Amino acid sequence: MGSWATGVSVISCAGPQGPHGMTANAFLSVSLEPPLVLVSIGRENDSHAIISASKRFAVSFLAATQQDVSVHFAQRFKDPGQALQGIAWQPSPGGLPWLDGAIGHLECEVTDEVVAQDHTLFLGRVLHLDGPRAAQPLVYFRSRYTTVE
Numbered sequence: 001m002g003s004w005a006t007g008v009s010v011i012s013c014a015g016p017q018g019p020h021g022m023t024a025n026a027f028l029s030v031s032l033e034p035p036l037v038l039v040s041i042g043r044e045n046d047s048h049a050i051i052s053a054s055k056r057f058a059v060s061f062l063a064a065t066q067q068d069v070s071v072h073f074a075q076r077f078k079d080p081g082q083a084l085q086g087i088a089w090q091p092s093p094g095g096l097p098w099l100d101g102a103i104g105h106l107e108c109e110v111t112d113e114v115v116a117q118d119h120t121l122f123l124g125r126v127l128h129l130d131g132p133r134a135a136q137p138l139v140y141f142r143s144r145y146t147t148v149e
């Protein structure tokens with residue numbers, strides 16, 4: 001799968017300990033009518049528990065200048081409330097974190113959860129959109145960050 005180039009997103013959510021987020025590239029567009037997207041999240045992840053309970057998530061499409069943001073949200077935090085500390089963000093219409101500097105944002109409501117072994121596929125109906133902002137995307141390829149010319 002390292003030979004499959006992808007963009008990089010941060011999937012954010014809000015739980016009892018506050019806003020949280022994780023880096024994800026297993027993300028895709030599924031349907032236009034209605035607008036549906038899908039993200040695959042490891043079942044042990046804090047984000048999994050929060051999204052499964054709250055049925056909401058937001059997406060920030062990272063720009064080429066946001067490699068540090070991707071690395072930040074790929075780490076394991078002692079508790080989920082720490083993930084957004086020191087990160088600039090604005091609330092989506094539903095109050096979920098939309099990260100500053102991203103190329104575009106979505107806010108989604110979970111419509112279906114499909115268990116796939118150690119991950120769950122969360123299907124989300126897009127409720128709100130923001131962007132696109134003119135910027136180059138962050139790209140992940142062969143375990144390295146790059147961009148497109």
Ligand SMILES: Cc1cc2nc3c(=O)[nH]c(=O)nc-3n(C[C@H](O)[C@H](O)[C@H](O)COP(=O)(O)OP(=O)(O)OC[C@H]3O[C@@H](n4cnc5c(N)ncnc54)[C@H](O)[C@@H]3O)c2cc1C
Pocket residue numbers: 008021022023024025026027040041042044045046047048070073074075076077140
């Ligand atoms: C470019 C990129 C793309 C990625 N794409 C995806 C993706 O599409 N889907 C996805 O699920 N992940 C993806 N990841 C990984 C994800 O960002 C990290 O696993 C992140 O830490 C998840 O955050 P979390 O707070 O939700 O989970 P965390 O609570 O941080 O848990 C993360 C992992 O730590 C393990 N863990 C939890 N507790 C312990 C413990 N006490 N000791 C040891 N291990 C423990 C869990 O098994 C889990 O796998 C990606 C990472 C990168 C760099």
